[in-house]
Structures are given as structure tokens and as C-alpha cells.
Amino acid sequence: MTGEVSSSxxxxxxxxxxxxxxxxxxxxxxxKMDESSERDYDVVLPLTSMIDMFSMLVIFLLLNFxxxxxxxxxxxxxxxxxxxxxxxxxxMPLISISKTSVSLDSEVVGSNPVIIxxxxxxxxxxxxxxxxxxxxxxxxxxxxxxVKKGINLQADQNTDVVYIKRVMNILISTGFSSINxxxxxxxxxxxxxx
Amino acid sequence: MAKKKVNVELNMxxxxxxxxxxxxxxxxxxxWNNISAxxxxxxxxxxxDEASPPPKNQVNLTVTILTKGVEMAENxxxxxxxxxxxxxxxxxxxxxxxxxxxxxxxxxxLVLNTENGVTYKMLITVFDTLVGxxxxxxxxxxx
Numbered sequence: 001m002t003g004e005v006s007s008s009x010x011x012x013x014x015x016x017x018x019x020x021x022x023x024x025x026x027x028x029x030x031x032k033m034d035e036s037s038e039r040d041y042d043v044v045l046p047l048t049s050m051i052d053m054f055s056m057l058v059i060f061l062l063l064n065f066x067x068x069x070x071x072x073x074x075x076x077x078x079x080x081x082x083x084x085x086x087x088x089x090x091x092m093p094l095i096s097i098s099k100t101s102v103s104l105d106s107e108v109v110g111s112n113p114v115i116i117x118x119x120x121x122x123x124x125x126x127x128x129x130x131x132x133x134x135x136x137x138x139x140x141x142x143x144x145x146x147v148k149k150g151i152n153l154q155a156d157q158n159t160d161v162v163y164i165k166r167v168m169n170i171l172i173s174t175g176f177s178s179i180n181x182x183x184x185x186x187x188x189x190x191x192x193x194x
Numbered sequence: 195m196a197k198k199k200v201n202v203e204l205n206m207x208x209x210x211x212x213x214x215x216x217x218x219x220x221x222x223x224x225x226w227n228n229i230s231a232x233x234x235x236x237x238x239x240x241x242x243d244e245a246s247p248p249p250k251n252q253v254n255l256t257v258t259i260l261t262k263g264v265e266m267a268e269n270x271x272x273x274x275x276x277x278x279x280x281x282x283x284x285x286x287x288x289x290x291x292x293x294x295x296x297x298x299x300x301x302x303x304l305v306l307n308t309e310n311g312v313t314y315k316m317l318i319t320v321f322d323t324l325v326g327x328x329x330x331x332x333x334x335x336x337x
Binding site: 047050051054055057058061062064065074080081082083084085086087088089090150152155156157158159160161162164165168169172178179180181182183184185 | 206209210213214216217220221223224225226227228229230231232233234259308309310311312313314315316317318319321322325326334336337
């Protein structure tokens with residue numbers, strides 16, 4: 001709105017403008033704020049790449065899918081040997097034999113690790129644990145529950161067979177005659193093209 | 195007739211929801227360690243009251259892993275396949291097993307013995323080869 005003032009000097013009245021002194025003015029911030037008010041908020045997210053990523057993830061995970069839902073724990077000290085013709089492992093009590101210890105179900109048998117030495121053939125802690133386990137299986141069997149009577153055995157690939165046989169003897173003497181040797185499954189070698 | 199609108203936008207929300215659920219479910223059920231098992235029934239190879247004795251005329255097939263080689267024996271007579279640079283000579287072993295297979299086409303059982311000094315890896319290698327060649331009923335001797 002403009003108008004003339006009746007005085008000796010004529011002044012034009014203008015609408016007030018930006019009046020903050022340059023000293024306190026945040027010029028770039030003001031510019032940004034002015035621009036953001038004009039920004040279009042109706043942004044379309046590009047979903048194609050996300051769906052591609054999801055599809056690949058789903059395919060990859062489907063290849064690793066297991067319907068059995070059984071977990072198997074490999075002791076960090078144990079490197080399993082490889083085999084081509086093994087069958088899927090079932091969930092059963094697990095005995096791990098490493099160079100220094102024997103454990104039953106991820107728990108070292110006895111208060112101290114059982115030293116695998118030829119002078120310790122009896123392994124009383126292992127026998128006690130297996131006897132307890134056998135009694136538990138029998139109770140389940142008596143109650144009419146389905147039980148698996150075998151045992152899984154895992155050992156480091158460089159362990160001497162004498163240690164395995166010693167544990168196997170104890171297993172047999174405590175009534176576990178079905179023993180499954182855990183191995184790492186290797187894919188069959190590719191067939192040569194003819 | 196009204197012109198049909200062709201520029202249709204597919205609603206992706208349920209797809210993304212489904213995919214997200216699938217990813218979570220599959221992550222939970224994924225198996226990162228491919229662990230399998232080679233099974234043996236030791237009662238067949240050790241002294242047991244329940245084990246039935248083998249037929250009288252049946253030949254006892256025995257594979258023994260020695261530190262120097264693999265011995266394959268029919269009853270008592272056997273021949274040794276020497277190891278190749280510390281490992282089982284798989285090719286010769288398979289050939290010998292195929293000879294046994296042609297000789298005893300119906301047999302699936304044999305006893306696997308081991309010398310105390312051999313490694314578990316060697317036991318598994320021989321066991322795996324036996325299963326691969328159709329000898330599924332392998333009894334591991336603990337003697």
C-alpha cells in the first residue's frame with residue numbers, strides 16, 4: 001500500500017521487508033527454509049531395486065532352508081572330516097571328542113576336562129552322564145514317548161582313532177549301540193562333459 | 195465407450211510385507227552348517243548277547259585301516275592297498291571294492307577295523323567310500 005504524505009518532503013511508504021541486520025542473518029539457512037516450503041512431498045520411492053534384493057535374499061535363504069528345525073553345535077576346537085555319501089543327521093545326544101576333552105551335549109563331562117590319555121580308559125564322568133541319559137531315555141520310553149536311542153559323535157578329523165574307539169566302547173557298554181559319526185557334507189564333484 | 199486407463203500402479207505394500215516375513219522366517223530356519231552323519235550299528239561288530247551269529251558258510255568281509263595301507267580280507271586271507279602320500283589310495287580301494295561287489299552282489303555288510311594310530315579322518319574316508327560303493331551295513335569294530 002503506497003500513499004503520499006503531505007509534508008515538505010515526499011516519502012513513499014513500502015511494505016516492510018527483511019530487516020535483520022546482516023550481522024545476525026543466516027542467509028543460507030533462510031534460503032534453504034524458503035526452498036523447503038516449496039518442496040514436493042509426493043515422492044515416489046523406487047521399489048524395483050528393493051524387490052530385486054528381497055527376491056534374491058528369499059531365493060538364497062530358500063536354498064539353506066531346513067524343515068527339520070534341528071540345531072547342531074560344532075565345537076570350535078573340532079574340524080569335522082568331509083564325506084560325500086552321508087545322510088541327514090538327526091537330533092540325538094551329542095558327544096564331542098576334541099584333542100583335550102570329551103563333552104556330552106556341549107557340556108564338558110566332569111568338573112575338569114577329561115584328558116584323553118591311554119591311562120584314563122574308564123572315564124567315570126562320561127559313564128555316569130551316559131547312565132543318567134540312558135535312565136532318562138528309559139523313563140521316556142516307559143511313558144510311551146517317542147525316543148531316539150542312538151547317539152551322535154563328533155570328533156576332530158586329526159584325532160587318533162584310539163580315542164574314538166575308547167568312547168565307542170563306553171557307549172556300547174552303557175547301551176548306546178547306534179552311533180552316528182558327524183561329518184561335513186561335501187557336494188559331489190562336477191561331472192566332466194562328454 | 196470410455197477410454198480405459200492403462201497407466202495402473204501396482205500396490206506393492208503387500209508384496210513387500212510378504213517378502214519381509216519370508217526373509218525373517220527363512221533366516222530363522224536357515225542351516226549354515228551342512229552336517230550329515232555316517233551311521234554304524236556297533237552291536238553287529240562287537241560281542242553281544244542279542245547279536246545273531248552269521249550263517250556258517252558266509253564269508254567274513256573285513257576292511258582294516260592300517261597306518262601303511264588298507265587291508266581287505268575275505269575270512270583270513272587279505273591284501274593290502276598301500277596309502278598314497280599318507281592318504282587312502284581311493285582309486286585302488288574302489289576297484290577292489292568293485293571286485294568284491296561282483297563276487298558278492300547281494301552283500302551289504304562288512305566289518306571295518308582300525309589300527310590305533312590312524313586318524314578319524316581316515317576312518318571317515320574309508321567309511322564314506324564303502325557307503326558310496328553300496329556297502330551300507332558297515333560295522334565299526336572297537337577292538
